[in-house]
Amino acid sequence: xxxxxxxxxxxxxxxxxxxxxxxxxxxxxxxxxxxxxxxxxxxxxxxxxxxxxxxxxxxxxxxxxxxxxxxxxxxxxxxxxxxxxxxxxxxxxxxxxxxxxxxxxxxxxxxxxxxxxxxxxxxxxxxxx
Amino acid sequence: xxxxxxxxxxxxxxxxxxxxxxxxxxxxxxxxxxxxxxxxxxxxxxxxxxxxxxxxxxxxxxxxxxxxxxxxxxxxxxxxxxxxxxxxxxxxxxxxxxxxxxxxxxxxxxxxxxxxxxxxxxxxxxxxxxxxxxxxxxxxxxxxxxxxxxxxxxxxxxxxxxxxxxxxxxxxxxxxxxxxxxxxxxxxxxxxxxxxxxxxxxxxxxxxxxxxxxxxxxxxxxxxxxxxxxxxxxxxxxxxxxxxxxxxxxxxxxxxxxxxxxxxxxxxxxxxxxxxxxxxxxxx
Numbered sequence: 001x002x003x004x005x006x007x008x009x010x011x012x013x014x015x016x017x018x019x020x021x022x023x024x025x026x027x028x029x030x031x032x033x034x035x036x037x038x039x040x041x042x043x044x045x046x047x048x049x050x051x052x053x054x055x056x057x058x059x060x061x062x063x064x065x066x067x068x069x070x071x072x073x074x075x076x077x078x079x080x081x082x083x084x085x086x087x088x089x090x091x092x093x094x095x096x097x098x099x100x101x102x103x104x105x106x107x108x109x110x111x112x113x114x115x116x117x118x119x120x121x122x123x124x125x126x127x128x129x
Numbered sequence: 130x131x132x133x134x135x136x137x138x139x140x141x142x143x144x145x146x147x148x149x150x151x152x153x154x155x156x157x158x159x160x161x162x163x164x165x166x167x168x169x170x171x172x173x174x175x176x177x178x179x180x181x182x183x184x185x186x187x188x189x190x191x192x193x194x195x196x197x198x199x200x201x202x203x204x205x206x207x208x209x210x211x212x213x214x215x216x217x218x219x220x221x222x223x224x225x226x227x228x229x230x231x232x233x234x235x236x237x238x239x240x241x242x243x244x245x246x247x248x249x250x251x252x253x254x255x256x257x258x259x260x261x262x263x264x265x266x267x268x269x270x271x272x273x274x275x276x277x278x279x280x281x282x283x284x285x286x287x288x289x290x291x292x293x294x295x296x297x298x299x300x301x302x303x304x305x306x307x308x309x310x311x312x313x314x315x316x317x318x319x320x321x322x323x324x325x326x327x328x329x330x331x332x333x334x335x336x337x338x339x340x341x342x343x344x345x346x347x348x349x350x351x352x353x354x355x356x357x358x359x360x361x362x363x364x365x366x367x368x369x370x371x372x373x374x375x376x377x378x379x380x381x382x383x384x385x386x387x388x389x390x391x392x393x394x395x396x397x398x399x400x401x402x403x404x405x406x407x408x409x410x411x412x413x
Contacts, residue, residue, distance in 0.1 A: 080361060084321030087356040088314075102361035104328055109361075 004029045006036050011043040012113060013075070014106075018051045026062040033066060037073045044113035045070045048106055050081030060095040067100045076116050077101065080109035136247075137255050140236050141182040149175055151232035156225065164215045173208060173225075180204055185258070193261055202265065209269035213277065222270045226263040230256065290316045292323040299400045300329045301393065303368075305338035313349035317356060324362050331400040332357055335393045337368030347382040354387050363403070364388070367396035 004025060007014040013036055015029070033045065047066070052059075067077040080103045090097065103109035141148065152174055157167075180201040187197040205226075212222040233255055241248040290312070295301045302320050306312075320332060334353065339346065350366060357364040367390040369377075377384060390396040401408060 082360045084318060084325060084356070084360065087321060087359040088317060090359055091352045091356045096355045097359060102359055104324070104330065104361040108330070 003032065006032055008036075008040055008042070011117070012110070013037065013040065013042045013045045014048070015045065016048040016051070020054055021052065021059045021062075023058055026059055030062065030066055030069070034069050034073065037070060037075050042075050043117050045075050045077040046106065046109050046113065047077065047079045048081050048109075049079060049086070050083065050105070052086060053083060055086050055089055057093050057095065060090050060093060060097070064095070064097050064100055067097075071099075076113055078103050078109040078112050080104065080106055136237065136240060136251055137233070137258075138182060138185040140233070140240060141178065141185060144236055145178055145182065148229075148232050148236065149178055151235075152178075152229050155228045155231055164217065176204060177201070177208075177226075177229075181262075193265060201262070205262065205266050206269045206273075209266050210273040213270050213273040219267050219270050223263045223267045226259060226266050230259055233259075286312060286315055290319055292320055294327065294329070295333065295397055296401060296404075296406070298327075298329045298404050299331045299333065299397065300324060300327065301333040301335060301397075303335045303338060303393075307341070308339060308346045308349055310345075310349070313353065317353045320353070321356060321360060324357065324360060329362060331363045331365065331403060333365045333367055333393065333396045333400060335368040335396070336366065336373070337370070337393070339368075339373075342373050342376055344380050344382060347377060347380065347384070351384075351387065365390055365396045365399060367391070367393045 002019070002025070004015060004017055004019075007016075013033070015033065019025070036042070037045065045066075047063070049063070063079060067079065070077040078101045079097075082102065101112065103112050149171070153167075153171060156170065156174070184198050184201050187195075193202065208225070209222055212225075234252060237248060237251050237255065241251060290302070290304075293301050293303070300320070300323055302316065304316065308316075320334075323329070324332060334350065336342070336350070342350075354364045354366070365388045366384075369389055369391060388399070390399060398408075
């Protein structure tokens with residue numbers, strides 16, 4: 001059974017979806033990713049969906065769910081590289097993915113995560129003082 | 130029906146010059162204006178008579194769809210198209226064919242004057258033929274008119290949705306005209322496509338040229354904004370006139386979470402500030 005690889009890059013986890021998602025694959029990814037965050041103590045998750053061309057309401061909701069789960073596990077999630085057709089489909093389906101952070105490409109997404117985590121750390125530091 | 134039974138092809142062949150002259154006389158009387166020159170009309174009429182004569186020699190005179198009638202159908206397609214472009218009405222275009230009846234019938238009458246029954250039968254055949262040809266002309270005329278309208282609609286859609294680059298990483302879309310579902314779809318697609326191509330982080334939608342904003346238009350705008358956000362870019366809506374602002378509030382449309390600015394200049398200033406640019410005036 002195929003899985004979507006989860007790559008570790010320092011504090012971040014990188015998930016690149018290169019194949020068309022089907023429901024089973026999305027469920028496996030959800031399990032794997034939450035497990036991986038727990039195991040590695042990652043601070044940020046980057047989901048690259050630039051190769052994803054077809055979505056349905058289930059996959060759309062899964063993206064939102066994964067993002068929410070990571071947040072609870074204290075890892076910021078950024079979804080990057082959404083294709084125009086996918087964005088239009090999600091909007092037409094009424095899935096606005098509120099609360100999910102998005103970026104145009106992996107580079108910008110990384111930048112976003114770094115800034116967000118730096119802000120959080122400085123906030124934590126000032127709390128402790 | 131055998132070729133021998135029908136006299137029409139024979140008449141068309143023998144009296145082609147006389148028929149042409151009488152036909153053109155009739156055409157001129159029925160008020161052809163200056164849009165088409167006499168020589169062009171004559172050339173068209175001559176070609177039609179020739180094609181008709183050739184086609185009518187064949188067996189099935191009633192079936193316009195058969196292969197024998199292909200040249201005449203193509204000729205009529207061409208004539209109708211040029212008539213449509215020249216601005217003739219469908220009635221004028223059909224008259225071109227129908228006015229052949231008079232000279233043709235008078236020839237038939239002189240040929241078959243003694244035989245009433247045969248004359249009636251011939252006339253009926255000729256009428257049927259010319260009627261179907263005339264109707265075919267009208268059909269072709271309408272089709273070419275519809276083609277023109279469709280093409281213009283398409284051109285208008287493309288014309289009215291240019292995506293312009295205002296600054297490095299800032300795109301603008303000046304919307305002009307009424308927003309309906311089809312147009313919003315095209316606008317949304319071209320804007321999102323350009324965002325991907327240019328990697329722009331900020332898109333400004335300027336609605337100065339949109340005459341009215343109702344709930345449907347507002348909903349379309351919100352959809353576009355959401356789609357842009359999903360792709361990881363930001364969207365600013367500018368060019369909201371005072372009346373439009375009032376309408377939006379009266380309609381109860383919720384524009385919370387959407388950045389709005391009164392003018393495109395304000396929107397550009399905000400976009401520049403967000404992307405870390407500062408505009409300063411040189412000290413003189």
